[in-house]
Amino acid sequence: MSYVIGVTQEESVPKAPLREIPPIARQFHVWRLIGAAVTLLIAGSIILSLSQNEALNWPVIQEFMFQERVVAGLRLTLELTVISMIGALILATIIANMRLSPNVVLRSISWAFVWFFRGIPLLVLLVLMFNVSLLYPEVSVGLPGQTPIWSASSGDLLNPFWAAVVAFVLHQSAYTSEVIRTSIRAVPKGQIEAAESLGMTHLRTLQRIVLPQALRIAIPPIANDAINLLKATSLVAFIAVSDLLYSVQQIYASNYQIVPLLVVAALWYLIIVSIMSVGQWALERRFGRGTARLGTTVKAAGGKNR
Amino acid sequence: MTVIEARSISKQFHHHTVLDNVSLSVAKGETVCLLGPSGAGKSTLLRCLNLLEPLEAGAVFLEGELLGFREQHGKLYALSKRKIARQRQHIGMVFQHFNLFPHMTVLENVIEAPVGVLKQSKLEAKRHATELLDLVGLSDKAHAYPASLSGGQQQRVAIARSLAMRPKVMLFDEPTSALDPELVSEVLEAMKKLALEGMTMVVVTHEMGFAREVADRVVFMADGAVVEEGPAREMLTNPKVDRTKDFLARVL
Ligand SMILES: Nc1ncnc2c1ncn2[C@@H]1O[C@H](COP(=O)(O)OP(=O)(O)OP(=O)(O)O)[C@@H](O)[C@H]1O
Ligand SMILES: [Mg+2]
Numbered sequence: 001m002s003y004v005i006g007v008t009q010e011e012s013v014p015k016a017p018l019r020e021i022p023p024i025a026r027q028f029h030v031w032r033l034i035g036a037a038v039t040l041l042i043a044g045s046i047i048l049s050l051s052q053n054e055a056l057n058w059p060v061i062q063e064f065m066f067q068e069r070v071v072a073g074l075r076l077t078l079e080l081t082v083i084s085m086i087g088a089l090i091l092a093t094i095i096a097n098m099r100l101s102p103n104v105v106l107r108s109i110s111w112a113f114v115w116f117f118r119g120i121p122l123l124v125l126l127v128l129m130f131n132v133s134l135l136y137p138e139v140s141v142g143l144p145g146q147t148p149i150w151s152a153s154s155g156d157l158l159n160p161f162w163a164a165v166v167a168f169v170l171h172q173s174a175y176t177s178e179v180i181r182t183s184i185r186a187v188p189k190g191q192i193e194a195a196e197s198l199g200m201t202h203l204r205t206l207q208r209i210v211l212p213q214a215l216r217i218a219i220p221p222i223a224n225d226a227i228n229l230l231k232a233t234s235l236v237a238f239i240a241v242s243d244l245l246y247s248v249q250q251i252y253a254s255n256y257q258i259v260p261l262l263v264v265a266a267l268w269y270l271i272i273v274s275i276m277s278v279g280q281w282a283l284e285r286r287f288g289r290g291t292a293r294l295g296t297t298v299k300a301a302g303g304k305n306r
Numbered sequence: 307m308t309v310i311e312a313r314s315i316s317k318q319f320h321h322h323t324v325l326d327n328v329s330l331s332v333a334k335g336e337t338v339c340l341l342g343p344s345g346a347g348k349s350t351l352l353r354c355l356n357l358l359e360p361l362e363a364g365a366v367f368l369e370g371e372l373l374g375f376r377e378q379h380g381k382l383y384a385l386s387k388r389k390i391a392r393q394r395q396h397i398g399m400v401f402q403h404f405n406l407f408p409h410m411t412v413l414e415n416v417i418e419a420p421v422g423v424l425k426q427s428k429l430e431a432k433r434h435a436t437e438l439l440d441l442v443g444l445s446d447k448a449h450a451y452p453a454s455l456s457g458g459q460q461q462r463v464a465i466a467r468s469l470a471m472r473p474k475v476m477l478f479d480e481p482t483s484a485l486d487p488e489l490v491s492e493v494l495e496a497m498k499k500l501a502l503e504g505m506t507m508v509v510v511t512h513e514m515g516f517a518r519e520v521a522d523r524v525v526f527m528a529d530g531a532v533v534e535e536g537p538a539r540e541m542l543t544n545p546k547v548d549r550t551k552d553f554l555a556r557v558l
Contacts, residue, residue: 194405194464197356198419198471199395202387208422212409290408290451 073247084168092176117174183214223280315364342527398468438466458489
């Protein structure tokens, strides 16, 4: 055995450096190329047929893209999304922390909240909130059994816009609280112990150590939620709140340009979603500081003065 | 003068006794090494000293002040979380797995608590942090993120971060156990420097060389109790109790 090994070594060792190692040949993946060509062909013909389709009527799309009512509807859609999402984030953080609390009452209430508002369809919730005055005709503040200090009819308090906001906040916070809860739990226990051993209070530890790390994990799913919410706000058309979709419907109800106006709405949703995706990317960069092993050795995104 | 003292403390996890009537007293400037087999309760004792674990019986005193409770009418009442946080400021703790804050640079890690808790100005905190990073030999890494540092460097940052609170005592729980062998000595060197500067320290370690060279006193624990304690040299070369002899024979 040792003899054989000795021979092969003697033969191969001096030879290796003499031979030059050829470069690796470039590979052609025939099927991949054919696949790409076919897909391109299909995509191209769809685009071509769309651009020549009379029903699409590009001049009309152009005309209505910045039409007054469309822009007003767009503004309302954005307001609805932003207000609802901010409200949902605040409520979701509270619900998530209740769920993580050692107190069984808080934990149960939070569980029941999520169970309920995740369980009923958003449209049902929306219409219910719109009709809340049937359930509670009047809202009053005061001690039970006494004449109220203040009261108002709920129809006055909750106009369709705010009814929609309440519905979206309740619905969205049920989902987002689960994202926040799992993200908080993903922060290692050692982080909290380190913070506490430095004398940081519970609240401060949450603010400075736990939430920033939890947010890094939570941003992609929360961005997803926000994008979903933007599109879900189009449901307010059912309760006659003139958002983007409702405005567009109103316009085509009178001029019958159904497809071009739906394209106008679709384009606007696409544009907003694209902007939101850029925002998501920036946030991920901001909260991802210190996570990549390479490339972030020195400061990452925008922290020069800190 | 006694800096930190555990008086007859007991601790259970699910009816399983982990610390049984343990007492430990550490004088100012003293370095005490806690030795003992796995599961002896060394980490638990350290965590009790820092109020990270609630006690079942006994008490911990820092410079004579009762920690975590106030005494009234012959009974102990738990302090609020805020007051406990305040008492913890004076006790530094270094963990086996460093536990640096990954989303902050080295400098931000070190100044976080002085600025946030002690309300020092950023400038003052930074000046102190720079000194401390110098002490642990990492002044060139101030703006690096923890993920880009070696384990030994991360642990030295963790030491600086604790020191930034100017603690009265430093607790170390196996600070070198998670490190590659060639990185152990840089951390031990930093700790030795600290001991020589007169810091009061309690160190759980399996590094017998460090215990022999740096510790003033060695405490040997097994099964949740202190088995034997004494001056470092004497204990390590000439233990009296069989459990200690067995343990030392295995690790030395
Ligand atoms: N959070 C916990 N819940 C339940 N049991 C625990 C917990 N922490 C520690 N224990 C138990 O307490 C005992 C002592 O643990 P401890 O970590 O203090 O030992 P140690 O001396 O530090 O050991 P090691 O050298 O392995 O770190 C062990 O039996 C362990 O299983
Ligand atoms: Mg341990």
